[in-house]
Amino acid sequence: MTMTSKFSVLVLGGALLCGSLVATLAADKAVEPKKAAETKPTVETKKAETPPPQKVATAVVDAYLKSTFGRAPPEWQARIEPDESMKVCNATRNQPSHAEADKIMASELKRVEFPADGKFLGDWKEGAKIANNGRGGQFSDDDKTVNGGNCYACHQMEKAEVSFGTLGPSLTNYGRDRKYDAAEIKQAYTKIYNSQAVIACSNMPRFGTNKFLSEQQIKDVMAFLFDPESPVNK
Amino acid sequence: MRFAAIGSALVAVALCAMPLKSQAQDASEKEIERYRAMISDPMSNPGFLAVDRGEILWSEKRGTKNVSLEGCDLGLGAGKLEGAFAKLPRYFKDADKVMDLEQRLLWCMQTVQGLDTKDVVARRFSGPGKASDMEDLVAYIANKSSGMKIDVQLSHPKELEMAAVGEELFHRRGGVMDFACSTCHGSEGKRIRLQALPDLSKPGKEPQDTMASWPTYRVSQGALRTMQHRLWDCYRQQRWPVPDYGSDGITALTVYLNKMAQGGEIAVPSIKR
Numbered sequence: 062m063t064m065t066s067k068f069s070v071l072v073l074g075g076a077l078l079c080g081s082l083v084a085t086l087a088a089d090k091a092v093e094p095k096k097a098a099e100t101k102p103t104v105e106t107k108k109a110e111t112p113p114p115q116k117v118a119t120a121v122v123d124a125y126l127k128s129t130f131g132r133a134p135p136e137w138q139a140r141i142e143p144d145e146s147m148k149v150c151n152a153t154r155n156q157p158s159h160a161e162a163d164k165i166m167a168s169e170l171k172r173v174e175f176p177a178d179g180k181f182l183g184d185w186k187e188g189a190k191i192a193n194n195g196r197g198g199q200f201s202d203d204d205k206t207v208n209g210g211n212c213y214a215c216h217q218m219e220k221a222e223v224s225f226g227t228l229g230p231s232l233t234n235y236g237r238d239r240k241y242d243a244a245e246i247k248q249a250y251t252k253i254y255n256s257q258a259v260i261a262c263s264n265m266p267r268f269g270t271n272k273f274l275s276e277q278q279i280k281d282v283m284a285f286l287f288d289p290e291s292p293v294n295k
Numbered sequence: 296m297r298f299a300a301i302g303s304a305l306v307a308v309a310l311c312a313m314p315l316k317s318q319a320q321d322a323s324e325k326e327i328e329r330y331r332a333m334i335s336d337p338m339s340n341p342g343f344l345a346v347d348r349g350e351i352l353w354s355e356k357r358g359t360k361n362v363s364l365e366g367c368d369l370g371l372g373a374g375k376l377e378g379a380f381a382k383l384p385r386y387f388k389d390a391d392k393v394m395d396l397e398q399r400l401l402w403c404m405q406t407v408q409g410l411d412t413k414d415v416v417a418r419r420f421s422g423p424g425k426a427s428d429m430e431d432l433v434a435y436i437a438n439k440s441s442g443m444k445i446d447v448q449l450s451h452p453k454e455l456e457m458a459a460v461g462e463e464l465f466h467r468r469g470g471v472m473d474f475a476c477s478t479c480h481g482s483e484g485k486r487i488r489l490q491a492l493p494d495l496s497k498p499g500k501e502p503q504d505t506m507a508s509w510p511t512y513r514v515s516q517g518a519l520r521t522m523q524h525r526l527w528d529c530y531r532q533q534r535w536p537v538p539d540y541g542s543d544g545i546t547a548l549t550v551y552l553n554k555m556a557q558g559g560e561i562a563v564p565s566i567k568r
Contacts (some may be wrong), residue, residue: 140535
């Protein structure tokens, strides 16, 4: 019982020392800005190769999904219903054959809507905020949550931002390196709107096609990458 | 007494100072390792309070039958706790089902104790002013396997099915971001923002260290958390629907993860960010 008081000392001490920090961490939003460093050192170890996939009937997997998510609201269950491309990505563990990949890219390209006004670039300052915002789409969000692009979860962008993930390549100097070329701009818009129109089974979200970001938000993020004034290109 | 107090202060300092060190991660890793060793000391890990509470709950008479959980068989015989967690999830003949510890406890509450588990399930994850029987019981029971190795059970066909389905679920993409577990835990040395992501897609030290350290006391949440909570939280980050507590999908993933973690030496409750 005396232990309790000792631990409250710990909790209290923690709160005093870093109250706001602990509060930020509490939400465990992995993609919130300025995350704490991992407490666990990354140990380099040699590992076995990925084992070959275990075979199991699709109907069996579907039954498990039903019993696990079947009580979620119908619109939520619809979100995990794979479309044609996703079915192939799932079945091949993101390693489609050449023919399958071509088919995915062709059909996903048809799902890209280019801006009617022909303008690909919005406001880079807004884009910076969108790139930094990892919110939205989680069952803990409410209706008022503004979806973010979450780009920093996976990409390095402006050099001053040290809290960036490494699931995707670095995008520093993205526009400058591409000489702000019009074809590159269109290609990047396509990529962000629907990553799979460029690389089949890409791990990057399909922000436009999945209606996660609006056209304006994508334009703003595009400006963050391609405006010469953007810190990405400084 | 004094040691514990000093320890606590150090823990607080260590855990709070870490984000500042992010730019000098390498330099700080040794330090972190030192604090880690220190905080696995039962005297300064609040997770052990949950262990104590769980011990009381385990022997408390409850339900319409007014009996304790001591008549509950976790796989090694009624009331036998030493090493039981190391072999969970496993197939239980009486229920004709593969169950993880939490599913099994709910089953025992219902069938052995005759307890209506609605309230227990409602309090599955503790919060301010809301204690969780499940978290406390898991802490107590899992602690009885500390020092033992993860021994995944794959002899019954239903256990094999669980492992296979778990692997499928691990790679199954969906949701508004097309994420799967493997998007974040599918290759080595990746991180999201600054958080290192364990590669859980192949057998090895990373899944071993991961699975052998749950349940854990999460300092950021001020609570002991179980694997059910971790996977609930990862499905949230995956932008998937809420998974049901104690559902078969979560157990399937746990079997698969334990298969990757086979042989990892259990040290729980641990303490994490």
